[in-house]
């Protein structure tokens with residue numbers, strides 16, 4: 001797939017935008033007129049800048065309100081076009097995007113529009129230029145690519161072609177199969193954008209809420225497949241108008257755009273004959289969480305180990321060459337890294353005690369790693385001692401690490417190969433914790449789409465709809481990324497303001513990261529009793545909560561009493577029941593959760609407001625817990 005992106009998609013000034021676009025790996029760029037007008041250099045300067053970065057200027061846009069103007073205005077419209085042609089020639093691009101007329105003055109009429117385009121095509125041809133016509137979803141007469149195509153067909157000029165834009169076609173639910181019969185040489189360029197399904201005015205939706213393919217809810221892959229079925233092999237160009245992207249990190253948004261196109265091409269590649277996209281392994285199937293690793297120092301480790309022991313974990317092994325210890329319970333492995341050398345220590349120096357890495361168990365680690373790299377993930381590796389394993393690793397969006405391990409290679413035996421088992425210190429019962437149920441990551445609200453694209457493009461996962469969670473100091477947006485089998489569940493909480501629990505965590509930790517870990521049990525009451533015996537202090541839940549829960553779900557009073565006695569939260573969905581028990585906060589707001597699912601599929605979003613209120617009550621203004629676990 002030949003990749004391009006419109007300058008309007010990202011923030012910054014033109015030189016910064018072009019640099020980020022080239023760095024992200026795009027081959028082409030659409031120059032948006034406003035970006036050029038706001039820039040002090042000449043069109044030739046812009047052209048040179050782009051070429052020096054190895055970028056082709058795929059087109060110049062937009063040229064508005066052209067076709068079907070009444071006679072009195074028609075001449076001036078062509079004069080305007082000639083002026084644009086001058087700029088284009090200086091820029092060094094051969095295509096202009098003409099979007100369908102929205103002017104009150106415009107006359108309808110398909111033959112008149114075709115005649116205008118034929119003349120424009122003649123003028124363009126004299127200068128070696130081309131004209132592409134795009135139907136805006138809110139065009140006055142032309143708002144459907146099928147009508148735009150008919151006009152282009154009747155204009156019947158080699159220098160006049162069609163521009164398709166997935167947003168305009170998909171937002172109006174136009175049958176995309178209509179694209180399949182358009183001759184490929186008449187499709188001059190294809191613009192791509194996705195968007196979340198929101199019921200609102202088309203123009204407002206388009207100008208503020210578009211996002212990268214795969215980040216929204218529109219069938220962009222089906223659209224692209226229809227385009228590819230024509231044999232089209234030109235540029236696919238992202239054109240995303242999004243308020244968040246306009247204010248976001250220039251480089252990160254450009255990188256997301258490139259990743260989104262690679263992922264899209266990979267989805268389409270499998271369904272069409274024309275080669276599109278690069279060969280890469282399938283999305284990686286995750287079968288479990290191999291371990292979660294904390295970076296800390298000796299002092300921090302003492303506190304962390306106290307909590308782990310109160311949760312029923314045991315020290316099972318020590319690393320052969322590093323100051324790293326492995327704790328385990330059931331199938332849950334927690335690694336504590338206090339090694340003074342290496343990435344963990346650097347992460348600790350910035351973030352404090354921090355769950356900075358995790359290992360995901362995949363079907364095939366080599367393939368998963370290859371896919372991640374094909375999708376622009378940044379590889380991570382540190383030197384290892386002889387005989388020890390080099391776990392394939394990638395950096396995640398916040399800078400933390402994801403290791404990829406599997407059962408089919410020695411990687412799955414990391415805890416024997418890299419670690420030495422320790423003598424068990426007595427026969428203490430564990431607390432019945434079985435598995436990592438979910439990993440809750442706190443991220444900046446405006447980076448949620450970046451995380452979403454990262455996980456869903458590399459791993460076989462899906463997203464669930466975003467929900468709003470009310471914090472006493474603001475709103476936190478929550479979205480789940482999970483797989484079908486429930487062996488990978490990540491909840492992402494996006495904080496907009498630093499006074500929320502999530503926002504405080506982000507601010508104090510200097511960035512995104514894992515804020516809580518939820519472990520599963522198959523008997524929450526037994527686990528609660530064992531935890532109590534180990535000195536674990538649950539997060540106290542307001543007694544008022546239990547009256548409401550009893551009434552809402554029609555619970556037996558005895559059950560309500562048991563829940564209340566153990567500070568267990570309750571929820572129910574169509575499938576089943578959910579029980580949640582929380583620890584207090586640790587450090588800047590990190591905590592643990594224990595859950596029992598009885599066929600329940602959700603995450604207790606209804607309870608989050610009470611849990612957040614209770615956690616915040618525990619934290620002193622400066623964020624230190626009053627009562628550590």
Ligand SMILES: O=C(O)c1ccc(O)c(O)c1
Pocket residue numbers: 061062097099134136165191206207239
């Ligand atoms: O919102 C607009 O006006 C606009 C302009 C040019 C485009 O290519 C487009 O898709 C939308």
Ligand SMILES: [Mg+2]
Pocket residue numbers: 134165191239
């Ligand atoms: Mg467009």
